[in-house]
């Protein structure tokens with residue numbers, strides 16, 4: 036057996052050597068073409084030159100990747116029977132999925148067939164000089180049978196092989212037979228079989244703080260999702276550990292491969308926390324994709340914000356609810372009238388507050404108040420004045436309708452001028468319409484060039500910013516007014532208090548985004564670029580042609596300016612609040628979508644409301660539904676324990692079936708000597724000794740900082756996490772501290788506990804305090820039969 040393994044490794048080594056030789060050849064070829072063309076000064080069309088350039092570039096990138104980044108550039112192989120038709124696809128492989136009739140010979144001694152085609156699967160495709168495929172890109176149609184074929188439905192595949200390699204060296208091979216009853220011959224010899232499958236080996240490996248791709252072991256039900264056509268909405272549900280996040284990331288890579296031009300519009304992946312972003316961000320580059328995909332935490336979707344603060348569950352519930360929409364709309368209009376707080380944009384805040392009296396001798400008291408209540412100007416030598424009542428009527432009339440508040444300023448300005456014009460009595464002075472228009476225009480000029488008028492307008496109709504309005508909502512009296520009959524006074528008080536904090540919370544970000552839509556961005560004429568004084572002197576600027584933006588600069592600029600995407604992938608979709616769905620929805624108005632989630636893990640207290648908001652964001656687009664059913668993360672011992680909480684959190688919901696078992700039961704520990712910190716530290720240290728990789732310590736949100744201190748000095752393999760931060764992550768071992776505390780944190784507490792209990796790939800310890808009412812074995816009340 037060892038001999039067979041060694042021999043098969045050397046067979047694959049030969050193939051890998053050939054692939055590298057071919058790539059080096061391609062680089063030389065392309066370089067030679069370039070140099071040669073340049074030497075002869077005859078480069079053909081600029082397009083041809085660019086094409087050669089691109090060839091060298093692509094080949095260089097490939098080789099570089101192969102040498103430096105990929106542990107396993109070449110990872111798979113399938114040996115296939117002859118196909119039904121003899122057609123070849125663009126990658127040089129036969130396209131038929133089913134075998135031709137008569138290829139399997141049945142004799143008395145058994146069934147026999149010959150292998151007609153062997154394909155190697157890798158992260159990128161490589162063709163030989165004669166266009167035969169040396170490596171097929173994993174996303175190409177010809178590679179699909181590598182993932183789809185099963186012993187129940189083998190198609191043409193006889194043997195499926197996973198190859199493990201590092202750099203240029205093949206380290207191992209593992210085979211699965213799809214037609215175990217068949218004796219197949221390759222080049223006249225019986226097909227050898229090595230090992231017992233690669234999936235288990237991958238699942239048992241120690242975890243680090245970054246997620247690995249699963250390209251070598253994607254399972255059939257996952258592959259269906261990854262390759263689903265990108266029409267409308269692909270909707271995926273599955274329990275913990277079923278590979279939803281992994282599938283979402285591989286799908287992004289697949290979509291780009293399949294239609295790069297279409298997805299040049301960008302793919303957005305929305306993730307629940309910055310921790311999960313950091314955990315998953317290396318997967319796409321390992322699949323050969325960078326740049327086109329943005330992975331953003333839901334608290335960082337608005338440019339320039341990175342919210343990591345969490346509101347208390349009661350506040351989060353209000354801020355996430357669609358009731359906030361009405362409150363924000365009122366606040367955006369109400370914030371124009373200020374009681375002293377100045378939510379103006381850049382504007383001139385100091386001038387605004389000091390120059391509130393627009394006219395000469397306004398009393399000081401008036402100046403300190405906020406919104407000016409009187410406008411005095413001099414036009415055509417006459418003193419004109421609008422009082423509080425008139426100003427208010429003008430404001431109300433300008434605000435009519437639902438147009439963005441910041442875009443209404445020109446309208447308000449026009450209404451002010453109309454009112455002053457009426458008062459001036461100049462309207463009837465000319466019968467001739469042309470002269471009348473001229474007079475009016477010089478009247479307007481007269482007023483609008485006055486510093487007093489400009490300052491008045493800035494103070495009376497300031498340009499509002501989302502941040503400004505949000506901080507104005509921190510004033511309890513104002514918020515009470517704006518939220519009347521929408522929030523109860525208790526809710527308004529809590530929300531106002533949370534908004535007086537300096538840092539933005541994750542839920543505030545969706546409010547900011549909504550406010551941006553409500554307020555609008557006023558059109559500003561583009562600033563002329565500052566000219567170099569030397570250019571002005573010599574007039575050079577006029578003569579020099581403007582430098583064209585390069586292709587790359589343009590791509591970078593567009594990416595930075597991008598507010599909408601061609602495809603939006605929402606991970607942990609069950610957690611998006613209605614307000615967050617609105618925010619994400621704005622980024623994919625014309626997009627196709629992939630939405631993955633698990634209702635049983637929802638930390639949002641009103642799932643029905645969130646579902647309604649999701650439906651609104653996704654509109655009437657048809658949905659294609661998929662369910663993932665196998666838990667690849669947790670061993671059965673841990674999955675069984677978590678299932679007890681699932682039964683409480685969502686009676687009747689089904690747990691995914693665990694694919695492996697370790698024989699190690701979860702450990703139940705109790706706090707010793709009333710010292711929680713010490714017990715947490717001891718149990719974490721114990722787990723660190725038992726696993727090679729990472730240990731996650733999950734505590735209730737309000738113990739986050741405390742827990743980090745308890746673990747100080749234990750090294751980088753262990754991290755402390757608040758219950759909500761554990762979402763989507765995984766560790767070799769986890770320590771769940773006080774299930775009762777986590778469950779009591781919010782109305783969704785039991786579902787959050789279910790998340791916490793399903794993070795470990797190998798070992799789980801549950802530590803109980805008094806509140807958990809542990810029995811004699813240390814099993815907390817919540818986890819007993």
Ligand SMILES: Nc1ncnc2c1ncn2[C@@H]1O[C@H](COP(=O)(O)OP(=O)(O)OP(=O)(O)O)[C@@H](O)[C@H]1O
Pocket residue numbers: 234237238247248249252253254257273274275276277278279280281282633636667668762763764765793
């Ligand atoms: N086909 C596969 N081959 C190897 N590993 C896999 C496969 N599918 C999933 N896994 C592994 O299982 C673990 C769970 O995957 P993932 O995090 O994508 O699950 P999830 O459904 O998003 O879980 P949760 O809902 O709990 O966040 C990961 O370590 C992933 O690499």
